[in-house]
Amino acid sequence: MVTLRINGQPHEAAEPGRNLLSFIRYEAGLTGTKYGCGEGLCGACTVLVDGQALRSCTTTVGAVAGGDITTIEGLATDGALHPVQQAFVDESAMQCGYCIPGFIMTSVALLARDAHPGSAQIREALALNMCRCGTYQRILRAVEQAAQRTGGEGS
Amino acid sequence: MSSDTAAALREPGLHVVGQVAMGFPLPRQSYANAAYGNTKPDTVSARWLTVRPDGTVVAYAGKVEYGQGIRTGLAIEVADELRVPLASVEVVLADTDLVPWDMGTFGSQSTARVGVQLRKAAATARQALIEMAADRLDLPAGELIASGGRVAPRSDASRAVPYADLIAGRSIAHDVDDAIALTAAADFTVMGRHHLRVDAVARVTGAAIYTQDIAPEGMLFAAVLRPPSRGAQLASVDLSVAERMPGVALTVSDGDLVAVLADTDERATRAAAVVQAQWSERTDHPSHLDLPVLLLSSGHDPFVTQEAGALDEGFRAAEGVLEATYFLPYVSNAPMEPRAAVARWEGERVTVWAGTQRPFGIRTELAQALGIDETQIRIIVPEVGGAFGSKSPYPIAIEAARLAKLAGRPVRVAYDRADEMTYATFRPAALITIKSGFRADGTIVAWQSDGYHAGDRPFLGRRGSETPYETPHVRVTTYTSDSPLPSGSYRSLGGAANHFAREVHIDELAALLKIDPVEMRLRNLANPRFRRVLERAAEAHGWGGGKGQGVAIGVDVGSYAATCVQLDVQGAEARVERVTVALDCGLVVNPDGVRNQAEGSIVQGMGTALYEAMDFHGGRVLNAGFTRYRVPRSNDAPAIETVLCGDDTTPSTGAGEPAIVPIAAAIANAVYDRTGQRIRELPLQRQLR
Numbered sequence: 001m002v003t004l005r006i007n008g009q010p011h012e013a014a015e016p017g018r019n020l021l022s023f024i025r026y027e028a029g030l031t032g033t034k035y036g037c038g039e040g041l042c043g044a045c046t047v048l049v050d051g052q053a054l055r056s057c058t059t060t061v062g063a064v065a066g067g068d069i070t071t072i073e074g075l076a077t078d079g080a081l082h083p084v085q086q087a088f089v090d091e092s093a094m095q096c097g098y099c100i101p102g103f104i105m106t107s108v109a110l111l112a113r114d115a116h117p118g119s120a121q122i123r124e125a126l127a128l129n130m131c132r133c134g135t136y137q138r139i140l141r142a143v144e145q146a147a148q149r150t151g152g153e154g155s
Numbered sequence: 156m157s158s159d160t161a162a163a164l165r166e167p168g169l170h171v172v173g174q175v176a177m178g179f180p181l182p183r184q185s186y187a188n189a190a191y192g193n194t195k196p197d198t199v200s201a202r203w204l205t206v207r208p209d210g211t212v213v214a215y216a217g218k219v220e221y222g223q224g225i226r227t228g229l230a231i232e233v234a235d236e237l238r239v240p241l242a243s244v245e246v247v248l249a250d251t252d253l254v255p256w257d258m259g260t261f262g263s264q265s266t267a268r269v270g271v272q273l274r275k276a277a278a279t280a281r282q283a284l285i286e287m288a289a290d291r292l293d294l295p296a297g298e299l300i301a302s303g304g305r306v307a308p309r310s311d312a313s314r315a316v317p318y319a320d321l322i323a324g325r326s327i328a329h330d331v332d333d334a335i336a337l338t339a340a341a342d343f344t345v346m347g348r349h350h351l352r353v354d355a356v357a358r359v360t361g362a363a364i365y366t367q368d369i370a371p372e373g374m375l376f377a378a379v380l381r382p383p384s385r386g387a388q389l390a391s392v393d394l395s396v397a398e399r400m401p402g403v404a405l406t407v408s409d410g411d412l413v414a415v416l417a418d419t420d421e422r423a424t425r426a427a428a429v430v431q432a433q434w435s436e437r438t439d440h441p442s443h444l445d446l447p448v449l450l451l452s453s454g455h456d457p458f459v460t461q462e463a464g465a466l467d468e469g470f471r472a473a474e475g476v477l478e479a480t481y482f483l484p485y486v487s488n489a490p491m492e493p494r495a496a497v498a499r500w501e502g503e504r505v506t507v508w509a510g511t512q513r514p515f516g517i518r519t520e521l522a523q524a525l526g527i528d529e530t531q532i533r534i535i536v537p538e539v540g541g542a543f544g545s546k547s548p549y550p551i552a553i554e555a556a557r558l559a560k561l562a563g564r565p566v567r568v569a570y571d572r573a574d575e576m577t578y579a580t581f582r583p584a585a586l587i588t589i590k591s592g593f594r595a596d597g598t599i600v601a602w603q604s605d606g607y608h609a610g611d612r613p614f615l616g617r618r619g620s621e622t623p624y625e626t627p628h629v630r631v632t633t634y635t636s637d638s639p640l641p642s643g644s645y646r647s648l649g650g651a652a653n654h655f656a657r658e659v660h661i662d663e664l665a666a667l668l669k670i671d672p673v674e675m676r677l678r679n680l681a682n683p684r685f686r687r688v689l690e691r692a693a694e695a696h697g698w699g700g701g702k703g704q705g706v707a708i709g710v711d712v713g714s715y716a717a718t719c720v721q722l723d724v725q726g727a728e729a730r731v732e733r734v735t736v737a738l739d740c741g742l743v744v745n746p747d748g749v750r751n752q753a754e755g756s757i758v759q760g761m762g763t764a765l766y767e768a769m770d771f772h773g774g775r776v777l778n779a780g781f782t783r784y785r786v787p788r789s790n791d792a793p794a795i796e797t798v799l800c801g802d803d804t805t806p807s808t809g810a811g812e813p814a815i816v817p818i819a820a821a822i823a824n825a826v827y828d829r830t831g832q833r834i835r836e837l838p839l840q841r842q843l844r
Contacts, residue, residue: 022421031368032361034540036491037572041781044491072361085359092351092747095755096222097358098491098540104359126789130781132491132541133222134758135751136792 002065006030007074016062021045023061024071032072032101036130043129046102047071053109072101075108084108087146088139095133103129107143117147160201164328169206169283169318171276173331175256201255203331204233204276206284210304210319211243214273217257218265219249219512220354221490221539221546222755223811224748225265227353231745232270235345236277236338238301239318241353249514249536259513259547261644266744266807267713272331279332287321340803346744347803354538365538366495366510367569374497374565375404376420377558378427379551380413381578384774385640386437389413393431400426405562412554416562420569440774441639447482450586450607454634458613461621461631469601469628473592476601477664480588481656482836483819484768485581485609485640487779489786492540493575498555499565504531505556510539511549524553525560543759544644545579576779580643581769583609583616586636587656592628597670597678601628604657608633608649610642619650619711619816622657624679640771646759647812650711651819658707658820659835662827672706672824673698680708684715684739687800692717692737695798703732705825709816712809714740714801718757718817720793720825727843729826730791731761736814737798741805750797753814757795760818762787765840 002013006028013023024033024047033056036044040055047056048070075082081089084107094100103126110117110125117125122143131139164170204214214233220226230244237244247253249260257269281301288306289296292314300309307315340347357363380392394406397415402422407414415430417423441449470476496509505525511517514534522529539546551568559566570578585608592601602624608616616633633649645651665675673693680686689708696719698704703724708717721733734757743749766785770777778784797814823834826843834842 018419019421022419025368026370026419029370030361031364031370034365034492035367035571036493037781039572039780039782042491072359076360081356081359088359089351089355092355092751094222094352094355094358095224095751096491096539096541097354097363098365098538100358101361123790123792128788130491130786130788132489132543132759132786134755134787134792136758136787136789137754137795138751140789140792 002061004061004064004067004069006069007071013061016060016065018061019057020059020061020064021056024056030071030073034098034101036099042099043102043106044099046105046129048105048109051109051112053106072104075104082108083150084111084143084146087142087149091138091142091145093135093138093142095135099129099131103131103139107146110143111147111150115147115150119144163202165326167208167324167326169280169322170202170328171204171279171331172200172328173203173272173276175201203255203273204280206237206280206318206322208319208322208324210317211245212237212239213245213247215247215254216269216273217249217254217515218269219260219514219536219539221260221512221542223265223752224352224745227350228266228745228748229270229273230353231345231350232274233277235343236274237281239304241345241350243304251514251518251532251534256515259516261512261544261547264809267809270744270807274337275333275335276331278335278337279329282332282335283327283329284318284321288316291316291321340742347746349747350745363538365492365540366497366508367492369497369508369537370567371497371499371565374567375416375418375562376423377414377416377555377566377568378423379554379568380427380430380432381574383434384436385440386774387434390433390435397426397430400429407558407561409557409561412557414558416558416566437774440772442772443484443768443770446484446584447586449639450584450609450636453637454607456613456635457632458617459630459632460617461629463626464628466601466603466628466630470592473600474594475667476590476592477660477667478588478590479660479663479835480586481659483585483652483655484837485584485642486645486763486767487576487579487581487769487784488543488545488645489576489784490541490543490545493570493572494546494549494551495567495569496549496552496555497565497567498559500559503527504533505559506533506535507552507556508535508537509549509552510536510546511552512542512547513549517549517552521553521556525556543646547644548580572781573779576784577776580641582645582651583638583642583649585609585616585649585652587652589656589660591660591664593664593668595668597664597668597675599624599626599664599679602626604631606633606649606653606656607636608652609636609638611635611638615642616649618648619653619709623682623685623710624661625681626679640769646756646815647711650709650812650816651760651763654707654709654816655819655823655837658709658817659823662820662824663833666827671699676708685710688715688717688737688739691798691800692719692735695737695796696735703825703829705821705823705828707817707820707824709813711813711816714738714808714810714813716813716817718814718821720821722822722825722829724826724829724843727840729765729822729840729843731793731822733794734818735796735798737800738810738814739801740808740810740813741801742803742807743799743801744807746799749799749810752810753797754795756812756814757818758787758792760815761793761822764819764822764837766838768838768841
C-alpha cells in the first residue's frame with residue numbers, strides 16, 4: 001500500500017507499480033493531467049512532486065510514495081487562477097488546450113526555482129513540452145508575463 | 156421538420172429554425188465541388204439559435220472545436236448580431252442530439268458558412284424581438300433599436316424592454332430570414348475586436364473535458380488487438396492466458412474484433428500483451444524509399460485542373476526553359492490527443508463520445524455497422540485535442556459500441572501514441588514535375604505541371620494545383636497514384652505540396668534570371684489581393700536585407716497569404732528565426748483567433764519543411780512516436796508576425812489553412828538564399844549538406 005497526497009488530499013494506491021498518470025486520472029479522477037505519448041517526451045502529463053516538475057506517465061506511484069503532488073486542478077486557490085494560468089488566459093496561449101496543463105505545470109516549477117528567468121531560460125525549460133497546434137510564441141509570452149507579475153513578489 | 160426539432164421548439168424561449176443544407180455559394184476554386192459538393196441534401200429544418208427566457212442566448216452548430224477557436228468566433232458573431240454581451244452567448248457544438256446536421260469540420264468552412272448562418276439566425280431573432288417590442292410599446296419597429304440585450308425607442312432609452320420581458324416565458328419560433336440584412340462592418344461592436352477565448356479558463360484549469368477524460372460509472376478499458384503490419388490477417392488467436400490476467404473482466408473474439416477488457420487501462424494493456432495471435436502478413440509492401448518511383452509509375456486518371464493557350468506554342472516563344480521535380484513524403488498529423496471513444500448503451504440506444512471531426516458521418520457509419528437506426532445513436536464530441544484533418548476517420552467509435560454491447564457495461568477504446576501514428580491517415584506523399592518557359596525579363600510564358608499524389612481521393616491532390624501567375628500557355632495536370640500508407644486530410648490537403656513545388660520553382664526562375672524573388676512574383680501577378688499580401692508581407696518583414704531570406708505566396712480556401720522567412724543554417728540544422736505572414740481572409744470576425752491560426756499553421760508547416768517524414772517498411776510504420784518523429788518544439792519556434800490585410804467588405808474565408816501553404820517553400824527558398832543549396836525534396840534537413 002502506497003500513500004500519497006494529491007492537491008492536499010490523501011490517496012492510497014494498492015499497487016506500488018501502478019502508473020502515476022493512470023492513478024491520477026482514473027483513481028483520483030483528476031483528468032486535467034493528460035496522456036500524450038507515454039514515453040515522457042511530450043510533457044502533457046507533467047505534475048509537480050514536492051514542487052518539482054515530473055512526467056507522471058513514466059513514473060509509478062511507488063516512486064513518489066509519501067510525496068506531495070500538485071496537478072493542474074490544484075493550482076488555483078479560492079477560485080483565483082494561479083498567475084501562470086491567468087497569463088495563459090490573457091495571452092490566449094492555447095488552441096486545442098490538450099498540452100496546456102503540462103506547459104503550465106512546467107512553468108510553475110520553473111518560476112518557483114527561478115523567479116526571473118530570461119526568455120532563453122524559459123525556452124530551455126519548456127523545450128521538452130510539445131504543442132502540436134504551434135502556440136509556442138504565445139506560451140513563451142505568457143510565461144514571461146507571469147514571471148514579470150510574480151517576480152517582484154519573490155514568489 | 157424532424158420530431159426532435161418540434162420538441163425543442165416547445166421549450167420556452169425564442170427559437171430560430173433554418174434549413175440544415177445551407178444554400179451558400181460554394182468557393183469557386185476548381186477543387187470546391189469535389190471537396191465540398193457532397194453536402195448531404197438534407198432538407199430537414201433544425202434549431203440554430205434560442206434566446207432563452209432569461210435573455211441569454213444559445214447557438215447550435217454541428218462543427219467541432221479542436222482548437223481552431225470556433226466556439227469563440229461563433230459566439231462573437233451571434234453576440235454582435237443579437238446585440239448582447241459576449242458572455243451571455245453559449246455555443247453548443249457537435250452533439251448529434253442537439254445540433255443541426257453537418258458534413259464535418261474541415262476545409263475552413265466554420266466561419267465562412269456556419270458563421271453566416273448563425274449571423275442570419277441572430278439577426279432574425281433580433282428583428283423578431285424588435286417587432287415584439289413594437290407591439291408592446293405601440294411604436295413603429297423602425298423607431299426601435301436593440302442594444303445590450305434590450306429593445307428601446309431610439310429617442311428614449313428609459314423605456315428599454317429586456318429580451319427576457321419580451322419573451323415572457325413563451326415558446327416562439329421563427330424561420331431564419333435568408334434575406335435579412337446583416338450588420339455592416341462599420342457598425343460592429345463585438346466582431347473585429349480583440350477577445351479572449353471563451354473556453355480559456357477551462358483549458359488552463361483542467362476543467363476542459365476531452366474524450367480521453369470520459370469515464371462513465373462502471374466503464375471497462377479495452378485493449379484491442381491490432382495487426383502488426385498493413386493488411387495482415389488474423390490466422391488464429393488464443394485468449395486463454397489473457398483472460399486469467401488480473402483485472403480482466405472479459406475477453407472478446409467477435410469476427411475481426413479481438414479485445415481484452417479490464418478494470419484499468421494498465422491491466423488491459425498487460426493482458427493484451429499475452430494474447431497469443433498468429434498473423435498472416437503480406438510480403439510485398441513498398442518502403443518509403445520506393446516512393447518517388449512508385450508515385451510516378453503508378454499515376455493514373457490524369458485530371459487537368461487548369462488549361463489555357465497551347466503549351467508547344469508557349470515553349471517555342473520562350474527564351475529559356477526550366478524543368479525540375481519536387482518531392483514531399485507522407486507526414487503525420489500527430490495531434491496531441493490520441494483518438495479515444497467511449498460507448499454506453501441504455502436499452503436500445505447508444506451514446507458514443509468520440510473526438511471526431513465528423514460526428515454525423517460517424518453516426519451513419521455506426522448505424523450501418525451495428526444494423527440499427529441513426530435515431531438510436533447519439534454522438535457527442537467533447538473537446539478535441541488537435542486533429543488537423545486526421546480525426547475524420549474514427550473506426551474505434553464502432554469498436555467501442557460493439558464492445559460495450561457485448562460487455563453490458565460502458566467501454567472505452569483508446570489509441571496510445573504509437574497507435575495514433577500508425578492506424579491513421581497521413582498527408583499524401585507527392586511528386587510534382589514542373590516545366591516552365593520564360594523570357595529574360597522574368598515573364599512566364601508557358602507552365603506545364605504534372606502532380607502525382609498518393610491516394611484514391613483525387614481531390615486531395617488537386618487542391619491548390621493551379622498557378623496564380625499570369626501565363627498565356629498553361630496545363631496543370633494531377634494524377635492519382637498508389638498509396639502504400641492511407642492518405643488523408645491534413646491542413647490544406649495537397650495544397651501544401653502543390654504550393655511547395657510551384658513556389659520553389661518560381662524562386663529557381665528568379666535566381667536563374669537574377670531577379671529579386673518578390674519582384675519576380677509581382678511581375679507575373681495581376682490579382683490585386685495576391686499583389687497586396689505580397690507587398691505587405693515584404694514591407695513588414697523588411698525584405699531585401701541580409702542573407703537567409705525566403706518568400707512564397709499561396710491561396711487556399713479562398714484566402715490569400717504571403718510569407719517571408721529569415722533563417723540561419725548551421726551544419727545540418729536550419730533554424731527559422733523570424734516569419735512574417737500577410738493574410739487576406741476577407742472580413743475578420745476574431746482577429747486574435749486568425750493570428751493564432753496563422754501562427755499554428757506556420758509552426759506546423761515548418762515541421763513538415765524541416766524534419767517530418769513517415770518512414771515505413773514491410774507494412775510497418777517505423778517512426779510512430781516522438782522519439783523518431785521530430786516535431787517543432789518551444790526552442791524551434793520562430794518569432795511570427797501576422798499582418799491582416801483583408802477588406803471588411805469581402806466575405807470571410809478560411810483562416811485555419813492558408814498560412815500553411817507557402818511556408819515550406821519560403822523556408823526552402825531561404826535556405827537557398829543562405830547557402831546556395833537548392834532544396835526540391837522535403838524534409839529539407841535530410842538534404843542539407
